[in-house]
Amino acid sequence: MKGKFTKESKEFQMFGDFYAIVKEFWEPENTLEYNEQVMKALTEFGKKYGVDRVLGRQKDPVAIMAHRLAIAMSDYLDDRKEAERK
Numbered sequence: 001m002k003g004k005f006t007k008e009s010k011e012f013q014m015f016g017d018f019y020a021i022v023k024e025f026w027e028p029e030n031t032l033e034y035n036e037q038v039m040k041a042l043t044e045f046g047k048k049y050g051v052d053r054v055l056g057r058q059k060d061p062v063a064i065m066a067h068r069l070a071i072a073m074s075d076y077l078d079d080r081k082e083a084e085r086k
Contacts, residue, residue, distance in 0.1 A: 010049075010062050011062055011065075014049050014062055014065065014066055014069075017045055017048065017049075018045065018066070018069050018073075021041050021042065021045060021073065022073065024041070025037070025038050025041065025073070025077065028077045028080045028081045028084070030081060030084075038073075038074070038077060042070045042073060042074060045066060045069075045070055046066055046067060046070050048066075049062055049063055049065075049066035050062070050063035050066070051063055051066055051067045051070065
């Protein structure tokens with residue numbers, strides 16, 4: 001079947017690492033410490049999967065996906081915090 005990847009693949013590892021971040025930070029907190037921890041986790045995730053190369057326009061699909069996932073998580077947390085303020 002097309003579209004599968006193995007447990008040994010970079011993609012499988014990336015999704016596992018991203019899920020760990022999601023589990024840890026799913027409920028946003030309005031503290032500086034929480035914000036710093038989120039940014040640190042997303043930055044480390046990005047570095048691990050080559051997000052810096054995405055910004056340099058490299059075409060690595062795993063790096064591109066990691067970049068988009070990190071942005072999506074950051075946006076989600078910002079949206080949740082904003083909704084809770086209203």
